[in-house]
Structures are given as C-alpha cells and as structure tokens.
C-alpha cells in the first residue's frame with residue numbers, strides 16, 4: 369500500500385514522485401538517527417526496514433549512541449553491533465542488520481543528508497551545538513523529540529532549535545506511539561508536521577511508513593509538535609489520578625480538560641495552529657495512549673501512591689532504568705511561560721501539575737484545580 373500523504377483539507381500530495389524519482393546510487397539519501405533510547409531504537413528499526421526496501425535510500429542506517437558501559441563491562445555500542453539489539457533500551461528486538469551503532473556523534477552525522485533527532489529534549493541543545501557546521505549543506509532534519517526549551521526570549525520548540533542551530537529545514541513526527549508496541553509491529557499511526565517543504569514531508573513519510581505504521585502529513589509543524597510536547601504534562605495529571613484511585617470518569621475529565629488547555633496554549637503561542645491537528649494521531653490519539661500506557665503516567669502514579677514523599681528523579685531512576693521522563697520538566701517549562709506572560713490562571717491544570725510535581729501541592733490537588741477552571745476556552 370502506498371503512503372497516503374494528506375495535507376489539511378484532504379488534499380492529496382504527489383504520492384509517488386519521490387519513489388519514482390531516484391534510482392541512481394549516487395543520489396541515494398543517507399539516514400542517521402541521533403538517539404538510541406527506547407523510541408530511538410524503534411525508529412531506527414522502522415527506518416532500516418524501509419531503507420532496505422526502497423532504492424531511494426542507502427541501506428545503512430547509522431544510529432548515534434550516547435555511549436555507556438553495561439554492568440558486564442562491555443560498551444553498549446559494541447553490544448548493539450554484535451547482537452543487533454539495543455540490550456539496554458529495547459531488549460529482545462532485532463534492529464535490522466543494516467543499523468550501525470556509532471558512539472562518535474560527529475562521525476555519525478557527517479555523511480547523512482537525512483537527520484532524525486530522537487533524544488530526550490533536555491539534551492538537544494548540546495547535541496545541536498556539537499554538530500553545528502559539521503553536517504552536509506543539503507541535510508534536512510526531522511524531530512521525534514517531544515519537548516521544548518524555554519529561553520529568555522520565550523519558548524523555543526525543538527524543531528526551531530534544530531533549524532536555528534544547524535541552519536536546516538526541520539519537520540516533526542509525533543503520534544500515539546508507545547515504542548514497545550511498535551517494536552513488535554502492532555498497528556499504529558503517526559503525523560508528520562511540516563512547514564512549507566512538501567517534498568521533504570513526502571520523503572519523511574516514505575522513510576517511516578510501513579503497513580503497521582501509517583504516517584500522514586499536515587502543514588502545521590507547531591501544532592503537531594506542541595501536541596506531542598504538551599500531552600506529557602496531561603499524562604502526569606492522569607498518573608496522579610490513577611495513583612489516587614479516582615477512577616475512569618475522573619481520568620477522562622482530566623484528559624478532556626488537558627486537551628482544552630493544550631489547544632488554548634498552542635493557539636496563544638502560535639495563532640496559525642490548526643484545530644484539525646488536534647484530531648490527528650499527534651493530538652487526541654497520543655493523549656489517550658500516553659494517559660493509558662506511557663512512562664509519564666506510570667511514574668506519576670507511583671509519585672501519588674507515595675503521597676509525594678519520593679521525588680520524581682528518584683522514581684525515574686528506579687522505575688525506568690535509564691529511560692527519561694519528559695512531562696515533569698515540560699510542566700516546569702510551561703509554568704515558566706505561563707508565569708512570564710501572566711497566563712497562570714488561564715491554565716489551572718498545567719500549573720497545578722507543576723505545583724504538585726515540584727512539591728508545592730499534594731497530589732490530591734489535581735482535582736481541586738478544576739474549581740478554578742475558566743470557562744472561556
């Protein structure tokens with residue numbers, strides 16, 4: 369089945385022009401994945417299955433690994449290259465023999481013209497600074513990173529950080545994508561958000577699309593990226609509700625109120641964000657899956673069960689074995705934006721999540737906030 373690349377309003381883009389355009393070895397795109405955590409490893413597996421199948425891409429997919437020494441004394445990179453498995457972040461899954469783990473960031477990106485960024489968001493600025501000026505002039509990027517930076521000038525989405533630091537076009541891919549489920553090829557969907565370059569979006573769709581991973585594209589990079597980023601804050605709230613054993617109706621209410629704040633916050637920051645984006649996989653579907661089965665939900669549940677007495681940092685280390693939460697730091701970053709702009713009262717769910725996770729309020733405050741909830745959006 370050919371990928372259906374659809375823009376807003378149902379317009380179908382040129383579906384096969386990319387596939388028909390390149391056959392010559394010298395023109396083949398070279399892909400590097402920057403990141404090798406749980407999702408980074410699954411993304412590499414998805415991509416590697418397509419680069420083998422499609423003649424537009426070099427077979428090899430280089431995957432940058434933040435090097436670490438395993439309890440056995442071996443280097444993670446060596447083990448990945450020997451076993452074809454990321455034994456720490458995605459055990460039991462073969463990545464594809466054409467995935468080559470590389471601990472040298474500059475070497476990993478040097479020859480690639482398609483750069484896939486997929487690390488926890490807090491590491492992205494340092495990574496961009498390390499590779500600035502060391503990538504191909506014709507490189508383009510896609511970010512799978514759910515998160516944002518807050519700078520003196522205001523919030524900065526990760527795709528913007530990549531574009532500014534590296535001087536290249538950057539799309540995003542977000543969706544209802546719990547990595548462990550996609551690793552075993554269970555059906556799911558994702559959304560590519562692009563700014564203007566439809567041809568680039570088409571290339572990204574082809575790179576990721578498989579019969580079990582359906583990718584569509586929308587021309588709304590900020591909307592797609594903010595959905596992926598903000599749902600992590602709502603997932604923390606959903607975890608509190610689970611930890612307090614408040615039941616499904618309360619959790620559904622928190623998800624609805626969270627979605628309302630996601631939409632309002634996105635549109636206040638970027639008036640161009642489209643309502644329809646919230647109905648794509650990156651919007652309501654990701655919100656549902658993350659509030660049901662994500663890591664943010666799981667650790668927030670434990671935090672509430674412990675009455676806030678054990679910190680998120682401690683629980684993250686104990687429960688996730690090196691994987692990273694994004695929701696707690698995103699809640700703090702959103703809070704900074706809200707405080708700075710005088711919007712705290714407009715976003716009681718977002719602000720309460722930060723106040724609970726930083727220890728200012730008890731977990732039970734998650735439902736008390738709704739009394740303050742404005743009716744204006």
Ligand SMILES: NC(=O)c1ccc[n+]([C@@H]2O[C@H](COP(=O)([O-])OP(=O)(O)OC[C@H]3O[C@@H](n4cnc5c(N)ncnc54)[C@H](O)[C@@H]3O)[C@@H](O)[C@H]2O)c1
Nearest residue numbers: 404405406407408434486487488491513514546547691692
């Ligand atoms: N796991 C999922 O199900 C999933 C799904 C969709 C999107 N995402 C998003 O993908 C992004 C990456 O998440 P993930 O699940 O691949 O990672 P992860 O949380 O599983 O793993 C953490 C990664 O960070 C690396 N790391 C640790 N310290 C580092 C440092 N100082 N510099 C650079 N890297 C360092 C580790 O080596 C590891 O690869 C996040 O934004 C996440 O929200 C995750």
Ligand SMILES: O=P(O)(O)OC[C@H](O)CO
Nearest residue numbers: 543544545546662663664
């Ligand atoms: O496990 P989480 O909470 O980081 O969420 C994973 C994905 O973002 C779900 O799409």
